[in-house]
Amino acid sequence: QSALTQPASVSGSPGQSITISCTGGNSDIGYYNYVSWYQQHPGKAPKIIISDVSNRPPGVSSRFSGSKSGNTASLTISGLQAEDEAIYYCASYAGSFIVLIFGGGTKLSVL
């Protein structure tokens, strides 16, 4: 099973909105509504920001939102802030043997 496909980098200015895409296949994103997104700052562990395609865990800013269409999931960050600068990873449940697959990560730069 190949990793999910994400753009290597995206950028935006403070206050703007950006969207990061995550493309999988019919046996992962396209089949299950178990897409999650993680934010990772340098030297830190990943932190979940979206679960089950579009749910925000407690304490996560409402500026983060998720969606899915077919085999592609998306993360949108609105009202960009400097502290949003990080690497964002998508992941999807992929069945009982492969369990979880991750995207390659997208580096967000807030200019």
Next chain:
Amino acid sequence: EVQLVESGGGLVQPGGSLRLSCAASGFTVTNYYMHWVRQSPREGLVWVSRINSPGRGDYADSVNGRFTVSRDTARNMLFLQMNSLRVEDTAVYFCARGLYDRHLELWGQGVLVTVSS
């Protein structure tokens, strides 16, 4: 406080073994699906293994037959026994608490494993 703390990483020669530990606090590991995920510049984030609530372990193809996941109920800890280590196993290893296999809701800080001669 709900947290996970890994230990046991280090430098090991190819073919060697290492046992990673993950101490949980604030919750009981047997009530959750507990996962190991590794991260390296070469591979990015990769799911490695999971032990579910009943105690069944599953593994990524790349480590199947070499790694074993286990847990200690009394000490509330998770373990990853890594045998026949290869250079390509070099990575930061994270333990994580899962909501089943759907997503990883709590992560440890990670521990570095370096396989090199």
